[in-house]
Amino acid sequence: MRKGILCAVAALAISSLLAMTGSVSLGQSGGQGAAPLTVIRAGTLIDGVSETPRKNQLIFVRGERIEKVADASAAIPSGTRVIDLSSTTVLPGLIDAHTHIFLWGEDPKKGGYDANILKAGIAVRAARATYAVRRALEQGFVALRDLETEGAGYGDIEIKQAIEEGTIPGPRIFGATRAISTTGGYNLEGYAPELEMPKGAQIVDGPVEARKAARQQLEHGADWIKVYMTHRSWVDKEGHLVSQPTLTVEELKAIVDETHGWGKKVACHAYNGIGLQRALDGGCDSIEHGLEITDTQVAQMQRQGTWYCPTLSPYYGDWEPADTPAGKRDRARAAVHEITFKKALQAHLKIVYGTDMGGIPWTEPIAQEFARMVSMGMAPMDAIQSATSRAAEMLDMKGEIGVVAAGAYAEVIAVAGDPLKVVGELEHVRFVMHNGAVFKNEIAR
Numbered sequence: 219m220r221k222g223i224l225c226a227v228a229a230l231a232i233s234s235l236l237a238m239t240g241s242v243s244l245g246q247s248g249g250q251g252a253a254p255l256t257v258i259r260a261g262t263l264i265d266g267v268s269e270t271p272r273k274n275q276l277i278f279v280r281g282e283r284i285e286k287v288a289d290a291s292a293a294i295p296s297g298t299r300v301i302d303l304s305s306t307t308v309l310p311g312l313i314d315a316h317t318h319i320f321l322w323g324e325d326p327k328k329g330g331y332d333a334n335i336l337k338a339g340i341a342v343r344a345a346r347a348t349y350a351v352r353r354a355l356e357q358g359f360v361a362l363r364d365l366e367t368e369g370a371g372y373g374d375i376e377i378k379q380a381i382e383e384g385t386i387p388g389p390r391i392f393g394a395t396r397a398i399s400t401t402g403g404y405n406l407e408g409y410a411p412e413l414e415m416p417k418g419a420q421i422v423d424g425p426v427e428a429r430k431a432a433r434q435q436l437e438h439g440a441d442w443i444k445v446y447m448t449h450r451s452w453v454d455k456e457g458h459l460v461s462q463p464t465l466t467v468e469e470l471k472a473i474v475d476e477t478h479g480w481g482k483k484v485a486c487h488a489y490n491g492i493g494l495q496r497a498l499d500g501g502c503d504s505i506e507h508g509l510e511i512t513d514t515q516v517a518q519m520q521r522q523g524t525w526y527c528p529t530l531s532p533y534y535g536d537w538e539p540a541d542t543p544a545g546k547r548d549r550a551r552a553a554v555h556e557i558t559f560k561k562a563l564q565a566h567l568k569i570v571y572g573t574d575m576g577g578i579p580w581t582e583p584i585a586q587e588f589a590r591m592v593s594m595g596m597a598p599m600d601a602i603q604s605a606t607s608r609a610a611e612m613l614d615m616k617g618e619i620g621v622v623a624a625g626a627y628a629e630v631i632a633v634a635g636d637p638l639k640v641v642g643e644l645e646h647v648r649f650v651m652h653n654g655a656v657f658k659n660e661i662a663r
C-alpha cells in the first residue's frame with residue numbers, strides 16, 4: 219500500500235510539471251484560425267469508426283480540433299511541429315461511460331463503502347476526485363460519464379468546472395451528480411434505526427418527489443440522471459439471483475419525462491428481474507450492469523434503442539468465500555453476467571465501455587475491462603469502438619470525440635503494440651493528446 223501511495227505522489231508530481239510547462243490547455247473555444255499547426259505521424263491508425271486500421275497516416279491538428287487526416291504522402295508545411303508516432307498504434311482518446319470519481323474503493327479492510335462517507339470530509343474527497351481524473355487522463359481516458367458522487371453532492375460538476383477552467387488536468391466529465399433511489403434502496407444501511415444516516419444517493423418516494431429530485435439535479439448541472447432500479451441482491455432457494463426492485467414504473471416515468479424534457483438522458487442501475495423490467499418499461503436510456511437480461515428484455519432493448527453498459531470487471535474479482543451467502547451471490551452474479559454479455563453481443567445491443575472505477579480502486583488500470591470483454595467473445599475492434607465512437611454517440615458527442623477524423627476534437631492516444639492482437643496494450647498508453655494539447659508523451663520527442 220505504501221508503494222502505491224509513493225507511485226501516486228510521483229505521478230502527481232509529473233503531471234503538475236506537465237501542467238506548469240504549458241502542456242495542458244483546456245479552453246473549449248476560439249482562435250482556431252490563428253493556432254499553429256501540429257502534425258502527428260501515425261504508424262497505424264485505428265480511427266474509432268472504421269473497421270480496419272490504416273497504415274502511415276498524418277493527423278493535422280490546429281487548436282483543439284483535427285483539421286484533416288491524410289496519407290503520409292500529404293505535404294506538411296515547413297516549420298510545422300511534427301510528432302512522430304510512426305512506430306505506434308494511434309487511436310482516439312478513450313471514453314469510460316461508468317465511473318465514480320468520488321468513490322475510493324470499497325475494500326472492507328478499509329471500512330468498505332461506508333468509510334467513503336463517514337470518514338472522509340469533502341476536501342479529502344475533492345482531493346481524491348482530483349487524483350482520479352488525472353489518473354484517467356494519464357491512461358488515455360479523455361471523457362468520463364461519472365454516474366454519481368456517492369454522497370459528495372454536486373462535486374462532480376465542480377470538478378468538471380475546475381477542469382474546464384484549467385485549474386486541474388482531467389477528461390471531459392459528463393456528471394450525474396447525486397443519483398436517485400428510494401427508501402430502503404441505498405447505503406448507508408445497517409445502523410441503529412434511531413440514527414439519521416447520510417445516504418449515497420438522493421432518496422425519493424412517489425412520482426412527485428422523483429420528479430423534484432430530477433429537477434434539482436438538473437438545475438445544479440447534471441448532464442445525466444442516474445437512477446437505482448435495483449438494490450440488494452441474493453440467491454434464492456433454487457439458486458437464482460434475485461434483486462430487490464426500488465422505484466416504481468410511475469416514479470421512473472416522472473424522472474425520465476422530466477429529464478428528456480431537458481434534452482438529457484437517464485442511466486439505470488439494474489441487475490435483473492422486476493427492477494430491470496421497470497427500468498425498460500419506464501424508458502431508461504441506458505442499462506448499467508444488466509447482469510441478467512432475458513431474451514424478451516433483450517428484444518425490448520433492441521426496440522427501444524437502449525444502451526447497455528455491462529461493467530464486467532467489478533463482478534469477477536474479490537468474491538466472498540464460496541460457502542457464504544455473499545459468496546454464492548458473487549458467483550451467481552458472475553455466472554449470469556457472462557451469459558447476458560454474450561447474448562447482448564449476438565443481438566448487437568449497443569454496448570458501451572464502462573468500468574465502475576471507484577468501486578475498483580483508482581490505482582488500478584482503467585483499461586482492464588477491454589481484456590474482460592474480449593475474453594467473453596467481443597472482437598477487439600468492437601471493444602475499442604465501445605469505448606470510442608459508440609460511447610460518443612450515447613453522450614451526444616458523435617463526430618466530436620471518440621474518433622480521429624476531420625472536425626473532431628484532437629483527442630489522440632498511442633500504444634506501442636497492436637491492441638487488435640493484444641487488447642491489454644491499451645493498459646499501457648504512451649501518448650495522450652487532449653483538446654489538441656500534449657498531456658503525456660513517452661514516445662516521441
Ligand SMILES: [Zn+2]
Binds near residue numbers: 318365
Ligand atoms: Zn457504478
